Amino acid sequence: MSETTATIRSWTDIANPTRFIALAGRLIPWLGGASALLLIVGLYLGFTAPEDYQQGITVRIMYIHVPFAWLAMMCYSLMALSAIGTLVWRHPLADVSLKSAAPIGAAFTMLALATGSIWGKPMWGTWWVWDARLTSVFVLFLMYLGIIALTRALDDPSRSARAAAIVTLVGFVNIPIIKFSVDWWNTLHQPASVLRLDGPTIHPSMLWPLLVCALGFTLLFFTLHLMAMRSEIWRRRVAAMRRLAARSADRQEGVTA
C-alpha cells in the first residue's frame, strides 16, 4: 500500500484509473467516518440549539435543508469543472466524475426541494410557492435530470462524455440567466410577497451547528462521489472485458471456419 502512495505524486498520476481506485479505496473509509462523526455532532447540536422565537421547532429543518441546497449548487459547479476537464484537458477521469456526480447532485437537489417544502408548509401555509429561489432550484433539478437522461441514453462512454460535458457547460452558462429571469418574473408577478427564506440574522448558537452539518454533508457528498466514480470505472472495465470477449469469440469462430 505504501507503494501506491509513493507513486501518487501529481495530478496526472491520479489520471491512471487503477491508482485512482487504490486512492479512493483508502480515502473512502476515512471520509465516510469523518462525515458520519460530523453529522452526528452537527445534528446533535442542531437539536439542542435554541429554537427560533418566531419559527419554533420547525427551524431545526434548516440544519439539513441549507446544506442540501448548498450541495445542489456545489455539485453542479463540480460537474461544470469536470466538463471543462473533459473538453479542454481530456482528463480521463473528468468524464467519470461528471457522470457519477449527476445522480448524487439530483438527489441532493430533490432533498433540498423536499425539505424546503416541508419547512414551507408550516411557515407559509403551503407546500410550494413559485418563489424565485424555489423555482430556480426546481429548474436546476430539471437540468440534472436532463443530464442524467443524456448520460444514460448514450451507452458508449467515449461519445457520451463530450455530449454530457457540452450540455453541462451550456447549462452552467445559463444558470445566471435563469436565476435573473426568474427573479424578474417573480417580482413582476408578486411584488408584495417577500418570502423570508433566510430567517432572521443567524445567531452564533444556530450558525455553529449549521456549519458543522454543512461540512458533514459535504464530506458525505465526496464519499458518495468517490464511491460512484469507483463503481463507474469498474462498470467500464466490465463493459470493455465483455467487448473483448465478444471479439475473441468472433476470432475463434473465424479460426474454425
Place this chain on the structure above:
Amino acid sequence: MLALFLRDLRLGIRAGGGALVGVIFFLAVVAVIPFGVGPDLNLLARIGPAILWIGALLAGLLGLERLFQADREDGSLDLLVLADGRHMLALSVLVKCLAHWVANILPLVIASPLLGIFMNIEPIGIAAAFATLLVGTPAIAFIGAVGAAVAVALPRGGLLVSVLILPLAIPVLIFGVSACYAATTGPQPFLPPFLILAALTLFFAVIGPFAAALALKANAD
C-alpha cells in the same frame, strides 16, 4: 453559406410538409387550451399571450431533433464537418438554425395574430405577442441546436432534446410573456423585457451554434 440556407429552406418546405405540420400542431395546442380552462373570454384574453408563447415553444421543439439527424443519416453531416476550414462549422450550424426557423417557426409566428383573435386578446396585445415571438423564437432554435447536436446519434432523440432544452428556454419564455403582459396590462414598460429578449436571442445565437458545433465534431464517427 447561402447555398446551405437555400438547400435547408427547400428541404423544410418541400420534404414532408414540415412547416405545415408545425403550424397545425401550434393551432391544435392553442385550440385545446380553451377546452381546458373554459370558454371565459376575459380569462382567455388575460392568459392569451402566455398560451401563444407556450404553443410556439412546444411547436418550436417539434422538428428540432431532425435538424442534424437527417444530415447525419445521408452522410451530409460528415461533409459539413469536413468543410470546417472553409465554412466554420459553428457558422454552418447558425445558418441551418436560421433556415429551420424560417421554414418551421416563422409560419406559426405569422399565424399567431389569427389565434390571438380567437383568444380575444386586444390588438395591442396581439401586436406585442407577434413582435416578441418574432424576436424570441430564434433563440429556441439556437439553444435547441445544442440539444439536437448532442442527441444526433440517438435513434429517438426527440424527447431527450425537449427535456434538455426546455429548462434552458425558460428565460426566453419569461421575457417573451413579460413583454406581452407589459404591453397589455402591466404598469411596467414594454421595452425593457423586449430588449432583454432580443439580447437573449443574440446571446444564444453565439453560444448555441458554438456548443452545437463542438458536439457535432465530437459525435462524428
Place this chain on the structure above:
Amino acid sequence: MRLTAEKLSGERGGETIFAGIDIVLAAGGGLLVTGPNGSGKSTLLRILAGLLPPAEGVIRLEGGSEEWPTVAAASHYLGHQNAMKTALTVAENLRFWRDFHGDPHLDVAEALEMVGLPGIGSLPFGYLSTGQRRRVCIAKLLVSHRPVWLLDEPTAGLDAGSERRFAGLMRAHLEKGGILIAATHLPLGLEGVGELRMGAGR
C-alpha cells in the same frame, strides 16, 4: 504535394483496431486499402479525413500551400452514404455541393455526363436506383476541385460498365497530379497503385 501519415493508430469504442500505419503519397499517387470487414478500413479513412482523431500518429499534407492547409480542406470524402437529399433534384443536390465546396470544376451537366447519367438533372434524387445514386455521388467529386480523394467503398452498387468508367475517372484524377486513397474489397481496375492490406498482421 505530398500526403504523409506516420505511425497512425486508430481505435473504435476504446479498442485499438490498427496501429503503426505509415503512408506516403506524392502527387499522382494512389493507394488501395483492402482487408476484411472490421479491419478498420473506414476508420482509417475517417481518421485521414479528420473526422476522427487518431489515437496516435500524425497526418500531414505537405506542399499544399495556403489553399490546401490540411488534408480535410484538400479532400473530397466519399463515405458509405451519398450525402444527397432525396427530396431535391439531382441538379439541385450537385449545385448545392458545388456552391458549398467552392472551387467549381465541372458543370453539373458535364459531370453527370462523365458518370453516364446525362439529362437526369431534373429528376428527384429519390427516384434513382442504388447504382445511379452512387454515380451521382461520384459526379459530386467532379463538380468542385479537390486534389485529394478519400473514397470509402466507392464502387458499392455499381455495375461493370460504371465501374470501368469510374476507374477511368480515377486514372484521370491521378494523371492530373491528384492523390487518391480508396478503401475497397473489390478490384477497382487501377494499375500501378499501392495496396495497404489491413488486418493482415493479426
